[in-house]
Amino acid sequence: MSTQQVDVRAAESDPAESVDSFRARARAWIQENLERADPAAHIGVLRDEGADEDELAHVEHERTLQRKLFDAGFAGLCIPPEYGGQGLTTAHQRALNDEMTGYEYPARLQSPTFAPCVGVLMDFGTEEQKLEHIPAILRGEEIWMQFLSEPSGGSDVAAALTTAVRDGDEWVLNGSKIWTTGAWWSDWALCLARTNWDVPKHRGLTVFMLPLKAPGIEVHRIEMLSGSREFCQEYLTDVRVPDTDRVGQVDDGWKVGTRWMFHERMASNSPYTTLPGGGSRGGSRVTELFEVARDAGRLDDPISRDLLGEAKMLDVVKAALGERIGHGIASRSISDQSASIARLMSGLAATRMTSIGYEFTQASGAAWDSADGAVVERGTDYLMQQVSCIAGGTTEMARNAISERVLGMPREHTHDVGLAFRDVPKNRSAT
Template structure:
């Protein structure tokens, strides 16, 4: 196992300087990528058109390949695995230059981070050489087989079981909340390999192709009509031992870093995402558009609401920078990523409410053309930002216990064999 270096390559004089990198990135982006449309900038709004979605996935793979060929994929991944061996500073420059252009949105989270970063940190040399270049070329899209129907926040309570059979493992169980598993290629899977030891000591991590007999992918319909989230049912899925990531029964060591990378989300130096900072195209701009269309921007109470949304965005961006820098410098532990997660989750919920407030009755009934057309449905989905990627309640536990070092909650699942730990009654699904 080798630790991931957030510094990229270690010999500074070999790094391309930031300004010449910026020029190179800018000129390539302008001559090779299309200007982004509004919908591309907000791809979470699934309209139910599967063909369009599959076409968008294909385009993402294509852009990723072009970025790879241009030397702009995997900025912070080592050169040995097809990356550029550059620094987070270079990634930031690329993110700034991507503003206003299409980019491979579906390749970023969870494929590049946390999946590829977990492989980078815990994979064998052979595993890294086999998968990371393929990911950076857009050939492999990965999903997290992490949450289970039996428990969302309690990730280490995984019931999916892997039983050893010679040089292979047999997996049975179910995973859920995998975004876009129906168009993805590989899953990174946390499974229980030992029921007779305490819960955190009997887990292992595996990788497996999603499209194979034995893996059944069900799509889940959400209240906004999206069918992006999936549930997988694994029945006697065979995984060779060479596809195990990390040590047997030591999966929680992998899992801890896995969830750190997950909390970093779009602040991770391993993902490329257009810088959202002060360049428009944000949620506050959509509130502004609603208010303008209704002719309400001269109303101080409406300016207050729009201003609050913008304030939360600006502060959130600055907070993410501060937390990322604090973790990098060691002022705060890795666990402080939960601070950014908590802020982003709660502020997204608030902004969704502000939009409904700005829209007034235009949020209750609309035409497809009106600026307020998605306001009510977004409000129905308001809590997603506080649930997906680990709930804000878990983030609050992490902040208080791991950052402020407050006493941990008493639990009934430590120091007893996992099979003796009380569990939820199975629910039908």
């Protein structure tokens, strides 16, 4: 299989349209064609989304929004025209993100479909794979998931137990993946599987693309204490995948996986995602916090003002850091591993912001009334705040990557170096 690694730096080539002209065009189109986001809707993670029909209607609406952006030439700005994109630069994407702040946008499609999945397809997909899937993604016809974490653990991604065995022109996959957000309404997944048990763990992995409706894939939904049923666990039983749906070389899946995690860590600064300012669903995080303080009657309180200042500072520093790291990686002045710095900052900032929101609310943060405006559900968000430090690889793992691979500190001791994965001791749940 031929793979061609497309560099996101290509997106920095000379654009035909200046950023200023593009910005003006985007602003006019957005004002004319998109609704203002409802600040109370869908803010927060893993909340109870209500009835399944409502969630499916949101997904359909976001597919339509994506199609609208595509038809107007505002989808895939940093994707080359041959794959349905606009061939523009990250500066154009940032301008679009700014202009979309406060407007509805296809939030559920950004992560993981555009980052990391589109990033992985752009880097390792064959020409046929890219031509088949990237335009369909840009039109909102395909929503992608990532099958990385397994019930035996998610941090040690290279210890995947899901197995793929070659059978002629096909592969047969068996195993289980977990914590897949929204798999029940999605179309495709990138799946990391073990193709060789007789070599050390990083050397026996391969990546495949799977249609989620393929025979043998059972998607089970996990109900959280909050009532959310967004998380899924998938059971793969003799799932047959054609070799043409392999991404990257056989047993070289760690090369793909490393880049996959890079795109995941850079998701909020990815050239492929459209994330309105603040990165929240439809509005800036600081604006949301301002509304919480206002609705909690705390706006004139000097402590609240300090907290709002802190939130603003976090927002500004996070954005500046993300941009600097993005530029540094694009210009090769810093290593791709520096993406972990942005990932760490985004996890810590999001956790602190959630905590600030809860501090404003005092007692009504724990027991609210539907008339409490922006105060509603801050208590639930507070309980879920650690999510930002777990999803997309934990902040502990980001700290490991920064110390070992950015700062060059000694590597953590591991018991499996050089051992065939088959012989690595595993706990009972893994065997």
